[in-house]
Amino acid sequence: MRSLFINIRELVQIRDSSVEKVSGSEMKELPKISNAWLFFENDKISDFGKMEDLSEIQVDQTIDLTGKIVLPSWCDSHTHLVYAGNREQEFVDRINGLTYEEIANRGGGILNSAKTLNETSEEELYEQSAARLEEVIKLGTGAIEIKSGYGLTKEGELKMLRVIKKLKNNFSLPVKATFLGAHALPSEYKDRKEEYLDMVITEILPVIAKENLAEYIDIFCEKGYFSVEDTNRLMKAGQKYGLQPKIHVNQFNAIGGVQAGVTHNAISVDHLEIMTPQDIKSLTGTPTMPVALPGCSLFLSIPYTPAREIMEAGLPLALATDFNPGSSPSGNMNLVVSLACIKMKMTPEEAINAATINAAYAMGLSKTHGSISKGKKANFIVTKNIPSYAYLPYAFGTNAIEDVYINGKSVN
Ligand code: NIG
Ligand code: FE
Secondary structure, eight states, rough: EEEEEEEEEEEEOOOOOOOOOOOGGGGGGGOOEEEEEEEEEETTTEEEEEGGGGGOOOOOOOOOOEEEEEEEHHHHHHOOOOSSSOHHHHHHHHHOOOOHHHHHHTTTTTTHHHHHHHOOOOOHHHHHHHHHHHHHHHHHEEEEEOOOOOSSSSSHHHHHHHHHHHHHHSSSEEEEEEEEESSSGGGGGGTTTHHHHHHHHHIIHHHHHHHOOEEEEEEEEEESSHHHHHHHHHHHHHHTOEEEEEEEEOSSSSHHHHHHHTTOOOEEEEEEOOOOOOHHHTTSSSSEEEEEEEHHHHHHHHOOOHHHHHHHHHHHHEOOOBBBBTTTTTOOHHHHHHHHHHHHOOOOOHHHHHTTTTHHHHHTTTTSSSBBBBSSSSEEEEEESOTTTTTHHHSSOOOEEEEETTEEEEEO
16 A cells, blocks of 8 residues: 655654664754655655655555644553553542552552452453553554563463563554563562562563563562662573563662663663662663653652753653553553653653654664654654644643554554
């Protein structure tokens, strides 16, 4: 199928396909063509340019996008989209004064989700997760990472990873799987953290490798959860099985998780609400992508990742939803981009770079996704009639998306 979009008001995030990420002041630039055309064949972008330079192309369909904007679909590099049930009662408890920490200490939080997940069948878990994935695709997400971490038993973790694999097989967008067995210590292992990690390493990791169930390995490196020593141990074990680190660090405390991530060549370090100058320094000159999750900051009323300081240090930054039932029950990347502008003082250019090319990098997809580049996948967002790309973060809460294309096909 040969398709041509014409009269595009703004074709945004056009890049040479060699660009894998943008850092520091490069993030201020969002290359675009006004009054553009875009030609794609089957699932790949073939060419694009200015309307005035359009010569005759043989196509099967021509779509007039007068007044509309085209940009690469969002890449969501950090989600926990596979979960069972919800935690709206904890949300109400927090409104009534309990903290996230107090709820977790009472056996709520991650352990609450783990209990529900272990009581839910694989089929039911798949149905709930597939419905969420369908929803976020309609909101413009065209590539996604999904973590385990609500099983916390061998069976539960493998069930989650098999559901992720099934989503990967049944949906056309790329789905990257991350093993987060060390998300919290299950109550059966209270005061026996070493034994839990032994179980994760000796009983779960070999099955993941054998069945090819994950590409990345994660840990919640945080006071009261897992230490830097635990992180070092688990990342080393994961690497033996070919799993690259991609870790939760600095959500509530800076305990050295960023440095541990850098040491183990993590593809990304995520959360970063609490950052020391030393944390920022340790990321300089490394291939590790810092990832901010402003939906979590909004929902838990915790600080936002210091995006300006990170970018002013010359670092790249990516944005993701953290879609999960406890700290960010939304997989809406449009809202994340708005929050980045409103609360983190990122410009629309910086936020869109962070949610496309840099987010693709944070899950190893920037050779095929994250920009409008010749040869990359034909994954786009087509907006409604809007004045400019800055309108997207500006009109927060408005759905400005008319259609989403995955591999050259409209999802409508
Ligand atoms: O990324 N911080 C750790 N994990 C999740 C939240 C887990 C939960 O509350 O269910 C996060 O915020
Ligand atoms: Fe998370």
